[in-house]
Amino acid sequence: MPETQQKHGEIIISVENLEHSYKDFKAVDGISFSVKKGEIFSFLGPNGAGKSTAINILITLLAKQKGTASVAGFDVTRDPQKVRESIGIVFQDITLDRDMTVWEILEFHGRLYNMPFEQRRKRIEELLNLVELAAKRDERTKHLSGGMKRRLEIARGLMTRPKVLFLDEPTIGLDPQTRLRMWEYIKGVNSEGTTIFLTTHYMDEADQLSDRISIIDHGRIVISGKPWELKNTLGRDLIYLETNNNEAAVRFLKDLPSIRNMKVKSKGFVLMVNEDGSKVLPLIIDTLRNAGIEISTINLKKPSMDDVFVFYTGREIRDEGHAKTSFRRAGGR
Ligand SMILES: Nc1ncnc2c1ncn2[C@@H]1O[C@H](COP(=O)(O)OP(=O)(O)OP(=O)(O)O)[C@@H](O)[C@H]1O
Ligand SMILES: [Mg+2]
Structure with a gap:
């Protein structure tokens, strides 16, 4: 299997x-x-976590201050030109000339990188097909939708067949359907052999797309791993409970053998269990009933990337509207 290799x-x-x-x-x-x-690697973190700063150092846009960083075998400080020749970039903010057409954007980029005429022409055709913009080739970019502009930027980033494509928040502000399509394009690009480094504050995006994720918060990596590895650290299932006496309930339940960890929330608490949650539930219900505690809510689910984020940072990340994200302290709502 070439992909696994x-x-x-x-x-x-x-x-x-x-x-x-x-x-x-x-x-x-x-x-x-x-x-x-060949990997798709993601930085997942809230606004201000330091994702763009880190990416900008890797793409040699920001001078490195401390530590070491290399891309495609080249040190970002010693060989910035070689790094630039090895990468494609899609910035967080749209950077297309509004009056140029789709074709012109790609053609200009190819010339900038001294690609020969025939090679440029062939690559533009390939990329227009890849990102499904062939029908829009003569459209000025100001007349494209947000999703089309993103796709065009991805195509531009790929003109020179980079070894690594950097995508800073590739789907920010796009509607859910367009985001799903964008994931397909990104996977398509990756299957052409391009390594992808992306940043996102969308949990599902990091989860669905990435081979590996680093969760970044306040400039630090809090945990790294494959999506399933991160979710597995929370146990096999999560059981959310609200009772008439949460404090007592937690005391009675904490020593049950299948409970890995617990987390108190504002109205209830979450149990992380090591086995099939539906098999543990009867024991939990019996234990609480015998202790005279009344259960008002029970909820069983698999750990999600949101749960992983909340567990390791103590906060929730929320998407509000289009481009803005805010988070609030767990328990503080
Ligand atoms: N040029 C700058 N001058 C001063 N502070 C900056 C500058 N650029 C970023 N910062 C600060 O550094 C921190 C990290 O910013 P950065 O843009 O790297 O975060 P991010 O994770 O990309 O956030 P977002 O999800 O909003 O894009 C933020 O607190 C930001 O305000
Ligand atoms: Mg950013």
Whole structure:
């Protein structure tokens, strides 16, 4: 299987103890991680976590202050030009010239990178098909929808067949359906052999797309792993309970053998269980009934990436409307 071979291959991005401060504010606070060739790797974190700062150092847009970082075998400080030649970039904010057509955007980019005429023409056709913009080739970018602009930016990022494509919040502000399509394009690009490094604050996006994720908060990586590994750290199932005496309930339940961990919420509490939750439920209900505690709500579910995020950062991440995210302290609502 070429895909698995590829994904277990060499390291293509390597970062150690990276730090970055704006004046005396530390935006990136000593992060270390590596990305393997052929992977889709994500930074998942809320607004202001330091995702763009880290990505901007890797793409050589921001000068590195502390630590080491290399992309495609080249050090970002010693060989910035070589790094730039190895990568494609899609920025968080749209950066298309509004009056240029779809074709012109790609053609101009190809010329900028000295691609020969025939090669440019062929690559543009391939990419227009890949991102389904062939019908819009002569449209000015100001007349494209938000999703189309994103797709065009991805195509532009791929013109030079980069080894690594950096996507900073690729689906921000897009409607749910367009986001799903965008994931398909990103997977398509990845299956062409391109390593993908993306940042997102969408839990489901990181979960669905990534081979591996690092959750980043306040400039630090709080946990890294494959999506299922991260979810598994919370146990096999989660049981949410509300009772007439949560404090007592927690005391009675905490020593049951299948309970891995518990977390108190504002109105109830969550039990993380090591086995099939539906098999543990009768025991939980009996234990509480025998203790004279009344249950008002029971909810059984599989751990999601949201649960992972809340567990490791103590906060919820919420998408409100389009581009804005806010979070609130767990228990503080
Ligand atoms: N040029 C700058 N000057 C001063 N502070 C900055 C600058 N750029 C970013 N910051 C601060 O550094 C922190 C990290 O910002 P960064 O843009 O890296 O976060 P992010 O994770 O990409 O957030 P978002 O999800 O909103 O894009 C924030 O507190 C931000 O205000
Ligand atoms: Mg950002």
